[in-house]
Amino acid sequence: MLTSMQGEIPAVICPVTCRTPEEAVHFIRRLSKDHRTDIIELRLDYMWPDMTVDGLVQLCRTAKDILGEKPLIATFRTHAEGGEASITDAEYVALKCDIAKAGCASYIDVEYNRGRSVVDNILGSARVYGMKTILSTHDFQKTDSEDRLLEKLVVMKQTSPDIVKMAVMPLRPDDVLRLLSATAAMKELYPDTPLITMSMGRLGAVSRLIGGVFGSIATFAAAGHGSAPGQMQLGPMRDVLTIISEASGSA
Template identity: 35%
Template sequence: MSVIKKSFMHICMGTLIFTATSHIKAAEPTKMYAPSYVVKNIDLTEKSVKTIVPITAKTAEQALAQAQVIANNPNADLAEFRIDLLDFAKDAKQVVTLGQKLNQILKDKPLIATIRTHNEGGKLVVSDLEYADLYQQYLKHPFMQLIDIEMFRDQKLVAELTRLAHQNKVLVIMSNHDFSKTPEQAEIEKRLLQQDRMGADILKIAVMPQSKTDVMTLMNATLKVSQQTQKPLLTMSMGQLGTISRIATSNIGGNLSFGMIGEASAPGQIDVSQLKQLLKLVQPTTP
C-alpha cells in the first residue's frame, strides 16, 4: 500500500473517531454532599448543647398535644417523633399526615423522625425490608428535618436510606443502642467512627452502665471520638447511674442531649428545663 493511500486512510479514520466522540456529552462533575447543620435556624454544631424532647404518644391526638407543649417550652430545642410508639406505627400514610401536623406545630423547632425497633429497645417488630419501606415512604413526603437510622440494619438498605435522606436534605442520625451493657471503650469508638464512614451526619450511641466505670467508659469514648471527627455527637450512658453523661456531654465533646416533658423515652432522662439549667452550669467557656 502506498504511503499516500495509508495517509488518506489515517485521516479518514481520525475523522470518524472525532465525529463519533464529538457527540458524547461530557460527564458532569459529581456533586459532593455537604450537610447544613443549621436546621430551622438552629445550629446543631454550636458549643451550647441542644436539647431533644421525645414525643411518646400512642394516638395522634396525644402526639399533637405533646408537640404543642414542646413548642411552648423554651428549654426544648428539638423534638423526636417516636413513631414506633404509635398505635398505627405501620400505617405510613397516617404517620406522614401526623408528621406534617407536628412539624407545623413545632414551628422553629426541628423534628426528628424515629422508628426505634425492638432490636434496639423500641416497640416495633419489623424486618429490615419493612423498616426501609416505611422510611422510604416518609422520605417521599419529608415532614422531618432529621431522621434516625439504626446502623446495624441491612447495610445496603442503610446506605440507600442515608442517600435518600441526603437527597431530600434531611440530616441522618446514625444510631446504636445497648440496653443491657456497656461495650468496651474501643468498641464504642469503633461504632461511632463506623457511623461516620457510613455517611451519618450525627453520630449516636446509648449504652446501659452496670458500674461507675461503665459511665466513664462511655464518656472517655465520646471525648476520644470528638477529637477524630467534626460531626455532632449524641451519646449517653442510660439510667440514673449514667445521668451525668447527659449533663456533662459538652465537657466531653457532645452536642445534643435528651430531656423529657412528662414521659421519658429511655431510662435516665430528666426534665428538660432542669437539664437546660444544668447544661448551662457546666458548659465549658473554652473548647
C-alpha cells in the same frame, strides 16, 4: 440546627411518646412553645402498628407544620434497640424513605444495627431528597471497651450520616467514664462529625448532663414520660446545663 461547635450548650431534645396521633399533636403544640426544649423527637414506634406508614408520614407533616422553626426528628425505635414495636425491613425502609421524600422532618433516625443494606438504602434516599440523618445504635446490656466503642463510632461515621448517635448501658461507674472517653476520642479524631452519646440508666444519668464537655452536641430530656432509662425532666436539665456552661464560661 444541630452543629458540632465547641463550647455551646448541648441542644435539649424532648421525645414525644404518645400512643395516639391526637395526643401527639396536642403534646407537640405544647412543646412548640416550650423554650426549655430545642428539638422534638417524634417516636413513631409508640403508634405502631395502630397507624399505617401513610398515617405516620401525615402525622410528621402535621408535627413539622406546628413546630415551624423548631427541628423535628422522626424516629422509629425498634424492640431490638429498646423501642416499643417491631417492623419489617420493607416497612421500615418505606417509612423512612417516605418521610425523606415528603420532607416532613428535619432529621430521620436510622438504626445502624438494622443492617448495611437497610442503612445504605435509607441514607441514599435521604441524600437524594436533602433530608438529614442521625445514625444511631443502642446497647441495653452493657458498655464495651473504649476501643470497641470508638471503633463502632468510626464505622458508623464512615457511612456518612449527618450525625452519629450512641447509647449504652453502664453496669459499673467506670462504664460511664469509658463512654465519655470514647466520645472525647471521637471528637478529637473527627471534630467535624456531630456526635450524640449517652450512658443510660441511673448510673449513666450524669453523662446526659456533662456529655457536652466531651463532645456530645445534644442530650435527651423528658416532659413527663421519658423514652429511655436515666432521662431527666426538662426543667432540671435546663438548669444544670446553664450552671455547667456558666462555670465553663460559654453561657
